[in-house]
Amino acid sequence: MAGVFGQRSYRARFEWGPSGAGEIAPGAAFVVVVDVLSFTTTLGVAAEHGIAVMPYPWRDDSAATVAGQHRAELAVGRTAAGPDEISLSPAALRRVASRRPVERLVLPSPNGSAVSARFARTGTTVIGVSLRNARAASTWVRARLNGQPLAVVAAGERWPDGGLRPAIEDLWGAGAFLDGFDGLSPEAETAVAAYRAVAGRLPEALAASSSGRELAAIGFAADVAVAGEADVSEVVPVFGDGWFRGVMP
Template structure:
């Protein structure tokens, strides 16, 4: 057995891993890869598709992103504080059917890596955890849920508890799948937090960071469990659209 095979969770049909390497090492053999980035990207995706829009993931916000948005006849989202950004609040009143390019170093980048895995790619968060779990049960096959996490200043992965909690909210409902030990731990994290989601997220490192910058309402939107029936699936145009 090759060394990396020990970490592939290949004996199980529901798996859990973190970040870029998790997508590439575990997601590659899955029929479905679920990307979770609760306090920014995937909650924003849920908000946009809930208004009939589509989201084009993109790794970075630079001149190439502006060109890409022009090619896609889409609006380029900015940073938090801009009128349209990686802030769910900023997207909650966009016109119906808006097409948005959403750069993100975590959720968008994991999405772009996942597209090479060959399976369906879904954007999930706490808001649509139940809807995504139902979709996975209907589709069958193997699934890997990726907690995107955040980045330390040196660029390395910073595990973010909100992403593990949301992953667990999905995995808990996959009773017809066999859960890897990693997936079972994510379920345990969700069960610990499920009755105190909002205070847990507000008190987390990521939540405190956003609150200190004036974005506590983004945390509140992200902490709402199962309020959405959206199932954003990456389509042939490489955009997330609702496929419920």
């Protein structure tokens, strides 16, 4: 049964979380990380403002140490952030970056950051995709793929017991990116079908999703609104030398 979950006979593959990524990423030229609420949306907003982002898997004392070593700012928890502090909130990052310069940011996230950091060390090109830049990212990858396989990973969220919670917004983001590619695995086809079902009403669907309602309930409805700005961005965060930096298609 070894390798049966790797979707190796397909050029465009899709799976969930770090474990799923480990199955489909080997041999892929690109690993596309999708974490709509909110790692890759915040990452995209940072890239639009020229901010280099280091993905970091853990929110603990080591994150502050790494940020200090690189003379970077550290994103704090959403609810702990002051008015001039950056967090995983894309709305807060947009607000802070419009008021003062930010050069480097260490962005902890147990989902999107963990997947990004893991596969950036393998020599595979890792990019961050959200609903805001899915079309631009697709264009950028198509121009460089040359028939090679790609792996699209929906980061998902976590249940209180630590298990993976498949988050519908990440399925939509993956489908938005994959829409129009050929050689789709059945899993990738399912992501595209899910995206097409809500493509004409993404902001409303996102706000109605479990993750959207969760954020709104704790006062971060603005983050859901930012994440629902479909295809407004032409910037693609690409990982290299330890940092995500924005490029244009």
